[in-house]
Amino acid sequence: MIMRRYASTDALDESAEESWHSAHVHYHANQDDLLLDAVRPLLAEVRESVPRAYFVRHWRLGPHVRLHFRCTSDRWYDTVRPAVERTIVDYLRANPSMTPVDEGAEIAKHRELARLEREEGELTPFAPDNSLRFRPYEQRLHVLSTVEAAELLAEFHTDATDLVLAILEYARAGGDRRGACLAAMVAVAHTMCPPLTRGFVSFRSHAEGFLANCADPEGTRALFDRQYRRNAAALRHQVRGTLAALAGAAKPRADRAPDELGEFTRRWATLASTYRERALPLIAAGHIGLDGAEEPQAESAAMRTSDFHRRLRASDSWEALRDAEWFRCYRLLLNYLYLQMNRIGISPLERFLLCHLLAEAVEEEFHVRALDVVEAIPSENADDRYHDQGDHRV
The missing domain is CATH 3.30.70 (Alpha-Beta Plaits)
Incomplete structure (x- = not known):
């Protein structure tokens, strides 16, 4: 034999x-x-x-x-x-x-x-x-382009599996699946593009791109806005709580029940930090690119119809920021996170809703606007690890 x-x-x-x-x-x-x-x-x-x-x-x-x-x-x-x-x-x-x-x-x-x-x-x-x-x-090399990119994604999937399964168990026991994913979004944004009041701009961008290109833009935006108004206080409270968990303030003590959401949040932040260090050299070497993984028709339509994206691309600092290696790494890790949300059972529509809800909550809680944040970035600093500069308090 x-x-x-x-x-x-x-x-x-x-x-x-x-x-x-x-x-x-x-x-x-x-x-x-x-x-x-x-x-x-x-x-x-x-x-x-x-x-x-x-x-x-x-x-x-x-x-x-x-x-x-x-x-x-x-x-x-x-x-x-x-x-x-x-x-x-x-x-x-x-x-x-x-x-x-x-x-x-x-x-x-x-x-x-x-x-x-x-x-x-x-x-x-x-x-x-x-x-x-x-x-x-x-392996989807027609999308990911290189073996290095495909293997890095497979390794991220592997390393995230226990966390994804823990969230599924949490949801089966009655926990909020969407809430767990929103906490993950805060964790990745605050870790990869700190503070959250800067990193959240990507969620606004993704939500606006979807709303501009969906079958019923006005009706869908109205639906998303109603969802936010009904849950605004809870969403703002969760954003604050997630940031506290990232700061270590929500670690469980012996006299209280474990904080599952806080633990999930810290694990997402650790995973993002680990893969930032792995991805940056591959991005610098040209082994990972994002343009091939994006849907070009949706991108061009967003430029034509989304007021947010028209104004975003009119910013002097946008192109420099978009091409900065650290920001490309942030975009990559957001894409990875969205794939994990699919594993958790979040549909694409729910994901875009969460992007909208989180962007609204951050803007209202911290009195910021996504476009103002982008326009305030000095173009000469956009490629210089802008996320390491300035006041990170939120």
């Missing part, structure tokens, strides 16, 4: 090289329990021998979870794949999805998603619900 597997020493050497292997679990029902009760123990089971592993949610060919493992071919076929088959099949048999998905009704949305996300591959037919398929790993 071993001789059939290795026909030559070259094949033996190749089998000892690590590569990514993937399994797709097609499950049309809510996937939180699948992730917590099947994927989490599976990752724990193989972690000692395969530390680089993660999951993502995906939509192409029907709602599913993709499991990715980096290991040798031997380890995949002898250890990991059998564990995947055993754990996932047992879960699907005990907890089958009973949620119907109308392929015909979904295909138009999937075509648009494929365009926006530059997704390659067939869109139909959908895979059967409650099915497990082993598929080639998709």
